[in-house]
Amino acid sequence: MNQVWLYTFLLQAPEMAFNGLFRSSRRLLNSSVLATSSVVSLPRPVFIPNPARDPFPAFPSWNRNVEIWSKCKELSQENVNGLCWNYRLVVGISSSSGPSSSPVLEGKPKKEDEKGGNGVGEASWIDLYLPKQARAYAKLARLDKPVGTWLLAWPCMWSIMFAANPGSFPDFKMMALFGCGALLLRGAGCTVNDLLDRDIDTKVERTRLRPVASGLLTPFQGLSFLGLQLFLGLGILLQLNNYSRVLGASSLLLVFSYPLMKRFTFWPQAYLGLTFNWGALLGWAAVKGSLEPAVVFPLYLSGVCWTLVYDTIYAHQDKEDDVKVGVKSTALRFGDSTKLWLTGFGSASVGFLALTGLNADIGWPYYASLVAASGQLVWQIGSVDLSSRADCNKKFVSNKWFGAIIFSGILLGRTLQ
Numbered sequence: 001m002n003q004v005w006l007y008t009f010l011l012q013a014p015e016m017a018f019n020g021l022f023r024s025s026r027r028l029l030n031s032s033v034l035a036t037s038s039v040v041s042l043p044r045p046v047f048i049p050n051p052a053r054d055p056f057p058a059f060p061s062w063n064r065n066v067e068i069w070s071k072c073k074e075l076s077q078e079n080v081n082g083l084c085w086n087y088r089l090v091v092g093i094s095s096s097s098g099p100s101s102s103p104v105l106e107g108k109p110k111k112e113d114e115k116g117g118n119g120v121g122e123a124s125w126i127d128l129y130l131p132k133q134a135r136a137y138a139k140l141a142r143l144d145k146p147v148g149t150w151l152l153a154w155p156c157m158w159s160i161m162f163a164a165n166p167g168s169f170p171d172f173k174m175m176a177l178f179g180c181g182a183l184l185l186r187g188a189g190c191t192v193n194d195l196l197d198r199d200i201d202t203k204v205e206r207t208r209l210r211p212v213a214s215g216l217l218t219p220f221q222g223l224s225f226l227g228l229q230l231f232l233g234l235g236i237l238l239q240l241n242n243y244s245r246v247l248g249a250s251s252l253l254l255v256f257s258y259p260l261m262k263r264f265t266f267w268p269q270a271y272l273g274l275t276f277n278w279g280a281l282l283g284w285a286a287v288k289g290s291l292e293p294a295v296v297f298p299l300y301l302s303g304v305c306w307t308l309v310y311d312t313i314y315a316h317q318d319k320e321d322d323v324k325v326g327v328k329s330t331a332l333r334f335g336d337s338t339k340l341w342l343t344g345f346g347s348a349s350v351g352f353l354a355l356t357g358l359n360a361d362i363g364w365p366y367y368a369s370l371v372a373a374s375g376q377l378v379w380q381i382g383s384v385d386l387s388s389r390a391d392c393n394k395k396f397v398s399n400k401w402f403g404a405i406i407f408s409g410i411l412l413g414r415t416l417q
Contacts (some may be wrong), residue, residue: 136211137225140194141187147397148190151310152276153182154403155303159283161410162295162360166417174286178279181236188229189255189275195222196259204321206389244286251278262322266333269311270304277303294359302352308345309377310399312338317389331386339381346377353406362413369409376402 201213
């Protein structure tokens, strides 16, 4: 019995037959003979308990010759709601050039180390609350993973807070504008990244189920969504002064070119730092109408060094896949010396932050926050397990608290002057 016959049988069998097939699937499928190409293997479906969401999400079009899977959504709604409501189908795509083993239906969750690293994970608020038509676009903008928005927003907030007058609170309207701008620009950056990397993403474990790579959205739909994001971002940019408009628009060159860097250099994380921390320049300019190099340039460089820390940790999730695909990263460049490099970049980041505070003539609470932030960096660099995807992701996410600690120090340092 080959796989295509089996999946056809699965779709046509009545509900009772499907129940029996599920219990005996491992024995039947292990004895089957593959009838697929030696280049592309059929996927390996895995059932994971998850009562909170639809058991059959939209599937990636991994093999255009097997259209049967497109009917699974209808099957889940019409025939097996009662039987399979507690299961979620996760499709694993083999990228090996040789024949794969027969697919197996398993009723147990994946190992902890595999969660969070493959882009699947548990149901998010997007799956639970958004209309079906909007889910793919929300995931394309990574609305279910807000840490990227925080990492983009913090340098903006630092800069706005530094630009506040001594003894005064920051401009809350400006902070709200930059918060919305960070959400839109980060989403636009993710959309550009997914459009340019859609062929690479299908070969990487963590990214293969992203909306464009999996076929949930077409490139044209992604491009249209990008236009909408940029249009909304323009509305925010036009509310700033002319100096800030020019400075903000110039950042788009970095946003659009960043996804290409991994093809040419082992330092795409440094380029991301230049992109993600542009708000350190823009926030001050939006408040003051000009730049103060002695303050904003050290602040900008501190953010670049900080990005090299957290994004190198993040890149260690994909280092095996990156070698296979042929893309570059600082994780591959640093190798076994990664923690030594991260210690250097973390120290430089704190040093530039201290220089920024001195040039901005800020109060003592700011320097106390640098001590606390340094402790957070020491913890994440010292304890991260670079061979564990789950731990790398955990330490990466923790950087939102580093940003919050620095912001609290700037806020107290300014208001208590």
